[in-house]
Amino acid sequence: MLTKRRKGQVLVVAALAIALTILTTQAYVYELNNMKISSEHGLLSDYILGIKQESRHVVTASLVNVSHGGAASNFEANLERWEVFVAGGYSLGRCDLNATLASSTTYSDGIRLDWGANGSGVSSACADFALNLGGRGVEVDWGFTVNMTSRVEVSGSYDDLGDDSKQVSVSVNLENEGASALAGTIVLEYLKSGSWEDPKNLGSYAKLDSGNGTYRYTFIDTIPGTFVRVRVRVNDLRGVFVETETSLPSG
Amino acid sequence: MTRRGAVHTLDAFLAASIIAMALLYAAQTPRERDYIGEETLKAEGMQALVQLNGNGTLGRLVEARSWGELEQVLRIALPGGVSFNLTVFDEFGSPLNNVTISNGGLVGRTVESLEYLLAVESGVCPLYRVRLQLGG
Numbered sequence: 454m455l456t457k458r459r460k461g462q463v464l465v466v467a468a469l470a471i472a473l474t475i476l477t478t479q480a481y482v483y484e485l486n487n488m489k490i491s492s493e494h495g496l497l498s499d500y501i502l503g504i505k506q507e508s509r510h511v512v513t514a515s516l517v518n519v520s521h522g523g524a525a526s527n528f529e530a531n532l533e534r535w536e537v538f539v540a541g542g543y544s545l546g547r548c549d550l551n552a553t554l555a556s557s558t559t560y561s562d563g564i565r566l567d568w569g570a571n572g573s574g575v576s577s578a579c580a581d582f583a584l585n586l587g588g589r590g591v592e593v594d595w596g597f598t599v600n601m602t603s604r605v606e607v608s609g610s611y612d613d614l615g616d617d618s619k620q621v622s623v624s625v626n627l628e629n630e631g632a633s634a635l636a637g638t639i640v641l642e643y644l645k646s647g648s649w650e651d652p653k654n655l656g657s658y659a660k661l662d663s664g665n666g667t668y669r670y671t672f673i674d675t676i677p678g679t680f681v682r683v684r685v686r687v688n689d690l691r692g693v694f695v696e697t698e699t700s701l702p703s704g
Numbered sequence: 705m706t707r708r709g710a711v712h713t714l715d716a717f718l719a720a721s722i723i724a725m726a727l728l729y730a731a732q733t734p735r736e737r738d739y740i741g742e743e744t745l746k747a748e749g750m751q752a753l754v755q756l757n758g759n760g761t762l763g764r765l766v767e768a769r770s771w772g773e774l775e776q777v778l779r780i781a782l783p784g785g786v787s788f789n790l791t792v793f794d795e796f797g798s799p800l801n802n803v804t805i806s807n808g809g810l811v812g813r814t815v816e817s818l819e820y821l822l823a824v825e826s827g828v829c830p831l832y833r834v835r836l837q838l839g840g
Contacts, residue, residue, distance in 0.1 A: 468719030
């Protein structure tokens with residue numbers, strides 16, 4: 454009698470054990486699925502990050518081209534090529550990238566080349582991007598702006614040594630996107646009797662590279678006039694060209 | 705006797721109900737095969753390519769056709785124990801590398817493939833498609 458009653462209890466306990474096993478297994482599988490989802494999100498995030506990163510490279514490449522004399526329309530053409538390339542490169546669904554050239558008082562067709570005579574030169578390219586990605590349960594709408602700007606600032610002064618002989622000090626500062634940046638090449642020239650001269654030809658020429666995007670130059674020459682006109686032409690490490698001129702006063 | 709039979713029937717019914725409820729609950733949670741290893745391989749590959757081209761290194765090596773150097777860089781960027789095979793295509797889909805860019809062929813339980821779109825910071829803005837196959 455007692456044994457038969459216990460048979461029923463054993464049956465219930467066994468059922469509970471089986472149910473517990475099923476639920477434990479399912480919980481384990483669920484955890485694995487969570488890790489998979491997290492991994493997929495990481496992959497997608499890196500893909501989108503890659504699109505943004507390469508969009509920056511497209512804008513920079515266009516700025517390199519235009520700052521070296523290429524047509525401003527090359528920027529738009531490169532962006533159109535990039536849009537088509539991206540649309541065909543996503544195998545898991547739909548990927549649309551639309552770029553709009555910046556247009557304002559300072560930008561024309563997304564390009565700003567302001568190589569002023571006031572000691573400040575700017576080469577810049579700017580575009581707004583809209584990325585739409587869909588498929589396999591994923592829907593991403595994301596907008597970002599890419600603004601690549603190389604800026605050079607020139608300042609300095611001269612000490613009058615008498616008889617038009619002047620000791621000139623020039624400071625050149627280069628920035629990429631507002632942060633100090635190293636130059637690839639810098640050509641400094643000064644105006645003497647109507648022609649641009651290279652101070653490297655002078656024995657007094659000295660250059661100091663601070664290693665942080667600031668370059669200092671000194672040289673002595675006979676330069677008539679009450680100021681010294683200097684011109685700086687820079688290619689930054691990305692290959693973007695920018696130049697500016699300024700008049701240095703007596704220090 | 706009849707009451708005992710009824711109790712046994714209730715026991716059996718209770719046990720069956722417990723298992724049925726467990727199965728029902730388990731069926732509600734998503735069930736998928738475990739692809740974790742594959743996804744991690746893909747994610748690691750994509751991460752390596754994104755980081756490599758953060759400063760334009762990958763693009764410069766492709767543009768210079770420096771396949772040997774590219775292979776060395778990938779050996780460093782990818783985790784140890786992961787085999788790889790890289791193919792570079794131009795903007796129009798033609799393969800560019802005339803030598804195999806690999807660390808000895810694809811080996812491993814899992815083989816995965818991913819593609820990365822590459823733009824090079826040079827005047828004509830060349831575009832490339834990089835296909836990275838990974839084994840691990």
